[in-house]
Amino acid sequence: MPLPQAKSSERLYDAVADYDLVITPDGPLASTLNRQLDRPHLGSFAIPPRRHAVGRREQAEDRLAFLEMVNHDTISWKRSAYAIGNILQCWEHQGTHEAILEYDTYVDDATKRAVERIGEFDTASMELTTGRLDPELDIAVIAPEMLTQLERSYLPESYDTVKLFTDEPFDLPPFRILDSATAIVDAVEDAITTENAESVGIVLDQASEYSPLVESALEAADIPFFGGPGFIDIAEHRAFLRLLRAGHYGTDTRIGEIRPLLAMLGIDVELEHDEKRLYESDIPALSWLIAFCDEIEQYTFGEALTLFENRAGCDLETFREELTTLGIVDEPITERGVDELEFYLQSYEVPVDRENEGVLLADAKSASYVGRDVVFFLGLDEGWTHSPPRRPWVDQDTQYTRNIQSFQLLLQSGDEQHYLVQDSTGGSPVTPCLYFEELLDEEFERFSDLPSTTHSQQHETASTTAFEKPPTEVTNESVETISQSTLSTYVNSPRDHYFSRLVDGPDKDYFIEGNLYHDFAEFYVNHPTFVDTDVVDEVVDLMCTEARSLVRSVDEAVLRSEYRVGLETIIEYLDEHPPTDGVFLTPASGFGKNAIAEHFDRDVGSPVTERWFEDSDLGVKGLIDLVHSRTHLLDFKSGSKKSARDIVKNSALDEPADTPNFQALLYLTYWRSREPNERLEFTFFHFLETVDEAITGDPDLEDTLTTVTYYPTTAAEYVSREAFFDTLLKEGPNDCQKTLGKIDYDMYAALFDEELLPRTTDSDELIESEFGQTMMDRLQTHVGEYKYVTKGTKQVLRQIATVQAQNYFKSDLDAFEAFIDDRIDELNRQRTGDERFPVEGLGGEPNYRYVDNRDLLLEGDR
Template identity: 60%
Template sequence: MSIKRSKPIDRLYDDVADADLVVVPDAPLASAINRRLDRPHFGPFAITPRRLAARRRETAEDRLAFLEVIEQTDLPWKQAAYTIGDLLQCWEYQGHSNAILDYERFDTPATRAVVDCVGSLETTSRKLTEYRIDPTAYESIAVVGESQLTALERSILPDEYESVDRFCEETFTLPPVRIFDSPTAIIDAVLDPLSSETADDVAIVLDSGSQYSPLIESALESAGIPFYGGPGFTDDQDHRAVIQLLRCTVAGSDTRIETVQPLLTCLDTAVEIEHDEKRLYEVDEPEFDWLCDFCSRAPELTISDALDAYEERAGCTLGTFRAELERIGLADEPITEAAIDRLTFYLDTYEVPIDRENEGVLLADAKSASFVDRPVVFYLGLDDAWTHDSPRRPWVDRDEVFDRNLDGFQSLLQSGRNQYYLVQDTAGGSPVTPCLYFEELLDEEFDRFSDLDALHHTRTFREVSDGFDKELTDVPAETITTLSQSSLNTYANSPRDYFFGRLVDGPDKDYFAEGNLFHDFAEFVVTHPEFIDEDVIKESVSVMLEETRPFHREVDIDIQRTEYRVGLDTIVEYLRENAPTETDFLTSTSGWGTNTFAEYFDRPVDSPVTERWFEDGALGMKGKIDLVQSPAHLVDFKSGTRKSASQVTKHAALDPPSDEPNFQALLYLTYYRSQRPDERLEFTFFHFLETLDDVVTGDGALEDCLTTISYRPITFDEFVQSRVVFDELCEEAANDCNKTFSKTSYETYLEVFDVHQIPRTRDTDEMAESPFGKALLDRTIDDVGDYKYVKNGCTQAFRHLCSYRKENYFIEDIDEFEAFVEEQLDDLNRYRTGEARFPVEGRAGEPNYRYVNNRDLLLTDERTPNESSETVEGVDR
């Protein structure tokens, strides 16, 4: 099959010019033919069946029928709406109002009640049923696109008329589709040639429920270009805000600020994004006082009262909304969840008519139109959302409906003198499926738009004549000289996520607030250990509950109380058993910001061992050390789940890189080595909530909260050759290892290192298969004997040697990390100067999206260079 060529509108007019009456399937086609009428004509010329029968503009009869049914019957609103929909649809396909009762499944009391109620209304369907074209009133009658008329519409036709095909025998060659990177790039391409002067020459066809609809409407409005056919009654921001105000009254105490931000924006009282995840009723902001007060009075108010309150607050008058409330009988209803549900169902189901100015760019819905009469037509999307859903009802011939929709699609594609098909090939990393009608029409196989004849476009930025003037200046990019461990982690996972993280603010999180409070308490305990007792801990729990109350539901407070109490008790226990020692090597600090508990208990915090900030430009590192427990031991307090030492070093590995990068221990030990270069250093993660479940059941051990990583000021190769390591193989390793190496000598052990270098691996099998591993096994068998326990003992020795790599860092590890940070800073600053884009992929390839903070901003599909810079014909710029 191929695309049938639709007759140009001028040629179609020529085919029907001599007729006295022309019946067409849709109103835009009728208007286009009428505009070309070049002779005086009394009465209608080109007209749709419904308008011909009703002698007035077509109205949404399903809405009028619904209003009548809910007034005349006691049917639930949803049942009434669905039954009306079935009735009108069956009427359309079968030609009379009682046809639905011929189907046993639909012959119900509810259906009969609706039939009785709707059948007597002055609807256009009833007018069509009763009307017949009087052949004596017209000398000639032409019917255009007869196959696109429904059975009810065809019922008005006389016995004799001329049938005019909308298509000719020629075929239509589909112009190339134009592939863009994103919806916003498509919108920019559409707006580029548009202006107020050219608006009347342009139509834009799109799926009204797609993302293109609000984007193009917003863009046209911002550019001051008139348009019509777009936003409906429910798209009005004030109408949506009234619904949200009503929803607030029944949402309960767990309402989060992010859910009411659109309402606050309409009322010009929006607050910073940092509050988004907090509960509305627990945030002390004057902007919320009015809303909270209104919600508290809502049980005594009606929906009309809510509308009054919104109008007064917003300084507007919503007369159409008020009239619609009265029409559906909800104006004086108390504000209840059921009443709000009925209102939203009505507004979601039926389009409330609004007055429009029919000038400017025409926005046409791809599923409602089969023709638009504009010289230039843009088609946006053309994806599977353009495909009609054929009704699954027994009175519907699905094949006939499919053919009718297919003809409409073919006709729509050819509207205008110039057509531009603007599409995406991928969205969210997945191919975009073209409209299924293409599969029926094109004589080639394809799965995506790029399989067709296509032009690829990169995004172009249009000039804006109004609004903000841009003054371009050559400002050098600021050079980043240091990275924190959190920034380095994000950058290693996805440089582009790191980039957006510096541009986009995010809301405060409950775990951030809790973590800061736990850290404040630990700092307070270190400074005032003698002050801490049961009463202070209990009071501190209350302080934490009060500080975090905006984040938590009332039903969760007892759970949070238990968690906070266990966390504070564990912190106190650890600091009593591991009080900081030898603090004289550090200078006092003035504190890091404010400390909640210091302010609450009115005691200063000025400990030299807590919250130690460092920033080293030479190393390119910065951070904050929670606790300097001793001159060679750093501690970091963590509220998350504990990881083993092996997991910590694995996620900080440079080769191979981890998909969960975490360089904190490595970065802090690297910095601290620069301060104490020849000492063995330790870094401990103290996960003070790790034993929460055990403590609740009465069994918790402090050591289960600790993970310690060591730095040894020696190379790994030198270390494993030391007498200390050999003695451990003889005495502290697994049994067969102890037995094997206690029967050989240290000198024999060293002989292997003279020939082979031990591999720097964490994997036991890899070490065993290396030349070093094979040589050590052979030398040990020669010295001890070819016994099974010797082979097993060597395997245990390899495991023991690898364990040093899993729990320790050595000189070469720190040296390599210093070079790594320098390399990352060089790349980062190169991206910042614009030499290349910040890549999406990190060191381990595709980002681990569990740790990505700005997922919606990461476009992951490959970009194709612009292959066309054609201008849009037919629209003068």
């Protein structure tokens, strides 16, 4: 891949060694030339125009102008910053600070005032505008096309130019493709030591994920570095801003939103509390923070900083100096004041004193040259592409030329270059920096389309042995049983199931509410005569108290009404359908705690409620909410109602559904082992389904119930029975009744002897099957080829398909037992490392709406 070869520093020095002064477009390039100076030299030898103009390290003019404006003018901070940015940018491209006044669209009172202020400053830009290089000097300018108009105006009329690039080609080293940003950073860390740190440079997009990862890795390894985090990136500074912001978030602030602040303050709060509202939490460790937030407007910025320093155990004198510089150290903390402070720190780079030792971190969009022996380039993606300012004073072609030449020079920095990239992330290809389209005479969409080598944890070449990590020895107990929720998660995405076992999640309002509803149902079954209107009121109050920290305050009145309707619906159902005496069950000591029972100081020992089971022979476990009778199980649900067809569909085995759920199938499989050869029912009781109707006064309890039935026979045996035939005769569609009325049961039953009934829930598939066509032929032959016979036969077949779609039969539960065995065997192989936990489940790509750990899932076979 031929790129123009940049001249080496030695070759450049040979070309400019005899000049009095060498002007470079980049500071690091000048430093490299100065280090090679082999003769006495008075004053500067190689230097960028700005540094030469002021004779010192230049200061950030935008920040100086901004501070002058905010301390002496009443113009808002954002208007001042906008005007100053336009003026300085226009100045750079047009050569004078007053050039902005020629663009009427960008001129207002703030702009005019800023022009006046800036004109009074002794800055590098003003020196470049008013001064000139000594024409008596013998001057060489390296790559003058990379200088801005303002920088070129500083040059004398006569000077010599030196090209940066030769006509020789530069062959890019192959891109090294690694699995992730973490793997890339690990590879870089492995190659750096405290001894070679001074020889290493790292180029990255400072706005990317690589920046904090690299900084953290180097800090952890005690490897010095510079050029990294700025003033606002210092952890204590960010935490102080979060503290000020937390005082104005409002009453719905969640603990998870301020967790970085809590870490800096030394406040340890369990992850389960993340979704709770700060002001409604009863966690003692948070009392200091809550008290500060309640009284925040009574403090000045300086006082708040002192409180933070004392609490966090740090010294933020530089931050206090910056507050003084802004003139707000003694100002009371208002929300607007916090907004302005945060805007300032995000907009301007506050100088930070640091030692320039160790690894050099360079921003891909700011650097043109890195003077280190070994340079690592991380990412090289479209984030490296400059976004040229869309302003009328900017010549886009000239700016693009400067950017792409800077990119070419940057790529060739160092004696060794290592390009470490990702080929895809989040399932999508990573787009290489757009400048490669201009530089490479090849078509490509991703890095693997270009000369590259791939490195992964599974395969390392000899050249990447430094990237290898020793394997970790892990022992696992084998899985013997699986719950319905675990099975559903596993079928959707095994890897999400894996991370769900490793990563804790915060409590949710619906978890707490659902548990309390279940506790109340169990309590009511045990103490129906105790529960009256007053008790219901007390339970509603208890639910509001328990959920208050997790729900918005404005929602509490609505939730209170919903809680009451849910409790009353549970009472109504259990009054109308009380469970039978559980004498057929073995005694049970109950499962877990019951918050309602504890509140009223009563026991809940009924054997029919909260019945835990675990059967290692079947490989299943779970918790039955209510054993309604010997052949009927019931589950309380606070979510949306599903139809029987949806329940059966979502428990499909051969082609798992997009929303897999095996609860009814698993519980019925277990209960069949207790009650073999019995017709069994499983009911989902959606007690919140009729909340809206309850408010209008017209609820129907039947609308809350969905029941699926297990028949201990085959589907063909069930639908071929005389009882089913009679049901079709009496309750089937008109043409179905009319057609079957022309035959007797014996002829109907004989139809099932000729062809095997396929196990399908698709009525069209059943009609087109051999069984369906045989039924059509026999009925047309016997009754006649009438339209109603054709239509009636299809209606019979649709009724048969509906039965199969809404119920379970013996073959379904048999297949599920084998399915469980296969999943447990598969899971154990993955847990022991014999197989990977794949991202894709049995149904292919996961349904990401039901994935709990989306950020942890790397796409593909990793």
